[in-house]
Amino acid sequence: MRKILALFDLDRTLLDGSSGVLYIRYLRKRGDVGRAMLLRSYWYAALYRMGFFDYPKVAAKLALAAAEQSEEQARLLCQQWFDDVGVHHLAQRGIARLQAHQDQGHLVAIISASTPYIVGPCATHLGVADYLCTRLVVEAGRLTGRIVDPPCYGPHKVYWASTYAEEHEASLEDAYFYSDGISDLPLLQAVGHPVAVNPDPRLRAHATQRGWPIERFY
DSSP: OOOOOEEIIIIIIIIOOOHHHHHHHHHHHHTSHHHHHHHHHHHHHHHHHOOOHHHHHHHHHHHHHHTTTTHHHHHHHHHHHHHHGGGGBBOOOHHHHHHHHHTTTTTEEEEEESSSSHHHHHHHHTOOOOEEEOOOEEEETEEEEEOOOOOOSTHHHHHHHHHHHHTTTTTTGGGGEEOOGGGGGGHHHHHHEEESOOOOOHHHHHHHHHOEEEEEOO
């Protein structure tokens, strides 16, 4: 029998908010970024929520800002963010659903536009071995300011999910995917079991029209 995939988005699905905004708030509290960056993160999050977000362009800018930073430093800071903040924003209903799939023997993975430094601590805490995300190019242990193409966002999530499914002898036709945003519509349409979680208005309208399940994880 083919393995059954259960894919979970991170922001506003397994987390009760945007990991990017939560992270920038954390950096702001530490004094590492200014108020302008915090406000910019709110603006990006609003555009993302509405599906009007040029993620590759913004991701490239954020990656460039991190250029020359030690990858280990980025990893440690994000782990500290998760331990101090992120863990308290996990959606309990989302965790329960994820564990239900694990109990059924399904192959569970997180798929997110965020970087591995944000997604990794969440996945480890939840006992999820695999996660698909936007990766940054690292050379000699330092971030270069470039992203690995394609970013794990919008239609490119279908590419990463399809590749993952093929590597594990599974099929998207049998897969579940839980997500909150209209930007994930391509992957929601590609799987056999799409679930709209805490959906934005556009995704809610689409899910209602298609008869997809609509759930709240928080």
